[in-house]
Each structure stands twice: as structure tokens, then as C-alpha cells.
Amino acid sequence: MDVKVDQTLDCRGLSCPMPILKMAKAIKDMSSGEVLEILGTDPGSKTDIPGWCEKTGNEFLGLEDLGDHSKFYIKKA
Amino acid sequence: MSEKKNRAWRQLWNTFFGKSWPMWVGGLILATLNICLFLVKSPWGGSGTYINWGENLYQAIGIFGLKNIAPVHHNLYGLLGTMTLLGALLGALLSREFALRIPPAGEMLKGFIGGIFMALGCTLGIGCTVGGFLSGIPALNAGAIFIGLGFIIGAWLALRYLLWEMEKLPKMSSGKSLTILAAKGKGGIWQPMLGVIIFAFLLIGASRLFKNDNVLTWFAIIGLFLGLVCQRSRFCVTRSFREPFMTGESEAPVAIMLTLLVTLFGFTVIKYMGVGASTPGAARVLALTWVYPHFWLKALIGGIIFGIGMVIAGGCAVGTLWRIGEGQIKLWFAGLGFILMAPISKKFIVPGFSHLLPEWAQKTVFLPDVFKYWGTVLLLLVIILLWYLFVKWNERTGKFSAI
Numbered sequence: 001m002d003v004k005v006d007q008t009l010d011c012r013g014l015s016c017p018m019p020i021l022k023m024a025k026a027i028k029d030m031s032s033g034e035v036l037e038i039l040g041t042d043p044g045s046k047t048d049i050p051g052w053c054e055k056t057g058n059e060f061l062g063l064e065d066l067g068d069h070s071k072f073y074i075k076k077a
Numbered sequence: 078m079s080e081k082k083n084r085a086w087r088q089l090w091n092t093f094f095g096k097s098w099p100m101w102v103g104g105l106i107l108a109t110l111n112i113c114l115f116l117v118k119s120p121w122g123g124s125g126t127y128i129n130w131g132e133n134l135y136q137a138i139g140i141f142g143l144k145n146i147a148p149v150h151h152n153l154y155g156l157l158g159t160m161t162l163l164g165a166l167l168g169a170l171l172s173r174e175f176a177l178r179i180p181p182a183g184e185m186l187k188g189f190i191g192g193i194f195m196a197l198g199c200t201l202g203i204g205c206t207v208g209g210f211l212s213g214i215p216a217l218n219a220g221a222i223f224i225g226l227g228f229i230i231g232a233w234l235a236l237r238y239l240l241w242e243m244e245k246l247p248k249m250s251s252g253k254s255l256t257i258l259a260a261k262g263k264g265g266i267w268q269p270m271l272g273v274i275i276f277a278f279l280l281i282g283a284s285r286l287f288k289n290d291n292v293l294t295w296f297a298i299i300g301l302f303l304g305l306v307c308q309r310s311r312f313c314v315t316r317s318f319r320e321p322f323m324t325g326e327s328e329a330p331v332a333i334m335l336t337l338l339v340t341l342f343g344f345t346v347i348k349y350m351g352v353g354a355s356t357p358g359a360a361r362v363l364a365l366t367w368v369y370p371h372f373w374l375k376a377l378i379g380g381i382i383f384g385i386g387m388v389i390a391g392g393c394a395v396g397t398l399w400r401i402g403e404g405q406i407k408l409w410f411a412g413l414g415f416i417l418m419a420p421i422s423k424k425f426i427v428p429g430f431s432h433l434l435p436e437w438a439q440k441t442v443f444l445p446d447v448f449k450y451w452g453t454v455l456l457l458l459v460i461i462l463l464w465y466l467f468v469k470w471n472e473r474t475g476k477f478s479a480i
Binding site for chain 2: 010012013014015016017018020021022024025028041042043044046047051052055066067068069
């Protein structure tokens, strides 16, 4: 995905709820407009992360499925 | 024409295995399957599986003096849970979501400890999130209300711990992880192919193994579909208790409420009508199915301990089963802790605990005996409505949500 990433969070191997908890903490510490890249392997994240973004107003830019893990991109509101 | 036909088949396949189903869709199917289980013999439960597996394990090793334990394929809940696990494996393979996901060591430890807590909670309080609550409320069992309250308290406590852990012990959830056997690109076609082979093998195996026992046959078949539906809809009771305190989202709690409503309708009809009972005595036995001596403190204490365990482990008894099938190694450790602890708790801790508690703390209360059937259903509907209003209000205001 062609976006400038400001911070990467590695959640590979983690299962629910750790990816969401870690992501929320990381976003909290970032500035508005910055992009967070999350690496994850939990299939649930594919619906949990966009759902959390919709609820909190942060922008979900998309995900890349690489087979053994996925990359999620979020722009902080 | 052939291309159009292929597209139609692909669309049908993708409907089931392309992406996850909404949790409420899974909930409605699971409620129907639960009613079917009750019609066959008795409602859905998760913890009995681990107890049976654990007792078989200790009997095989020859410790704790366990004898005459029913083998897994002859124990209703040992079999049901085994088939649920296999059904989830099937769902994960068919949707190319299977992979062995090995987390950092700290997460595996948390899984194991969470499993131990769940084993203690379900044996002390008599019931897990599914047997104690999702089947317990529709069974019109007063203790189920308190087991649910216990889950809320336990989930809140464990979430506080996880937030604290992220700040003070970040290494618990970070470090080396590994994912193997994931489906990558076109090469991942082996997963659905293996899934089809396993499905055929399970159907043939079940029909041969249980050809003389209809109840076991139905438990095997329904168990398989329970696992498949749980995995495809990511049906998570833990999430429904945890999420109001975490993100505040209401999707999971509302899905559980819908599941409860449908199950409540079915179970009430079965109990009220005495379906399948030929004498008044048999009808009374049927009415008291899934009503346990744990009202109210016993259920509450068990619920709190179980609630802590399920949030730390990341899945309840059934949630652990389907995630084991999906290849999540943290939940393999949760299952291990559950299996090892459940028989020990049942044999050595529960008798003392029950002896310690006064009689008023562990009563058997069948709600229709107190409020009649119509009053009971009304009471439960009001409780579910209040729960709905709370989660929706909390979703809007975020008053109780941590993130």
C-alpha cells in the first residue's frame, strides 16, 4: 500500500483482545494525521480494526493480506 | 454459460467461506442448534468437554484414583466439544484461515493461567459462558443471572489487569512470534482441499462409530456445525462481556442477546410443554434440566473467577475450543490449563468449597416455580432489555469504555 508510515506496531502472533488494546495505546500516543501500520495474524482483526476506527473516528486506510500476516493502515483523526 | 455457472458457485462458496459472517447471524444459527441439542437430550455446554478430556488423561496416567471414566466418544460433552473443535478446524481450512500462530512466550503463559482460572470458575460456579449462561438463562435457571453478573465483574477486573500489564509489563505480549502453515496465494488451495477430505472423513467416521446410538450421532453432527458456525462468525461470548468495558462496541453483546432470545423461546416451549416427557415426573425432570444448586453466591463467585480467566486467555470454554481448531497456540495453552485443572478442582476443591458455603448461597431455583412461566419470561426479557439499553448508552457515551 502506497502510504507514508509513521509508526509500525507488530502484533503478529497475538490474539484478541491484545491487538486492539495495543493499537489503541499506540494511536493515543501519535499526532493527528500520522499513519500507524499494524502487522497482525489474528483473523478477527480484519473486522475488529475497521470497526474500531469507524467508532472512534480514526480513518481506516485499508489492509494488505500477505498470507502469513496482514498489514493494516490507520490515520489518526 | 459455463462461466456464469462457475461464478454462481464461486459466489455461493464466498458467501460461506469468503469472509467472516456477522456474529448475530452465527448467534441465530447457534441458538437453533442449541434448541436441537435440547430436543435430542440436553443443552449446549462447553466446560464438560474439558472435564471429560482431563479425567481421561488422569485415568490414563493413573493418578488421582479416577476410574470408569467414559471415553471421549462415549461422553456426550466430551464428544460434542471434540466435534466443535474439528468443526472449527474445518471452517478455518475451508476459508483458508488456518495457521499455527505461535505468540510470544508471555502470551502462552497467560493462556495457561486463563485456562486454570476458567477450570476453577466453571467447576466452582457450575457452568461456563455457554452452559451456565447462554443455555442457563433460557433454561430459566435463577443461578444463571448471577453467573452472568460474575462474568461482568470478572471481565472488568481482568481488563484492568491487561491495561496495567501493557503499561508495566509490556514484554508479556511482545517478543518472538511465528506463523506457520498459513495459506499464501494460490498455493493455499491445499487448505480447502484438506477441509473437504476431513469433512468426508468425519461424516463417514461418525456414521460408522455411532450407528447404534442416535443421541451420540446427533451430538457429533451438531457439534461439528457448532464449531463451523462459531469459527465462521467468530462467535465470542467473552467479547460480549468484555467489549462494553474496552471499546464500548455493542455488536457482540447484541448478538448474544439475540442468541438468548431465540434460545429462550425454544427452551421455554420444550419445558412448558414437556416435549418428549410421557409422565408428569418426566416432565418435571425435563423442566429442571440445566437448573443447578448455585443460586446465588456460588454462581457469582464461579462467574467472577471464570470471567477473569476468559479475558486473560482470550476465549471462554467454547471460544477456546474453536480457536484451538483455528490454530491459535495461545488458546492451545488455555485448553491445556483447563484440562489439567478441571478434574483436580472437581475432585479436591469443589467439595470443600460447597461445604464451606451456607445453604442459602447455593440453592436450586427454577424461576417458574417462583414467578410462573409468563412471569419468568417477562423478568428475563426486562433484564435483557436493560442490558441492551446499557450497552447502547455506553456505546454512545463511552462512560465505561477504557479505549
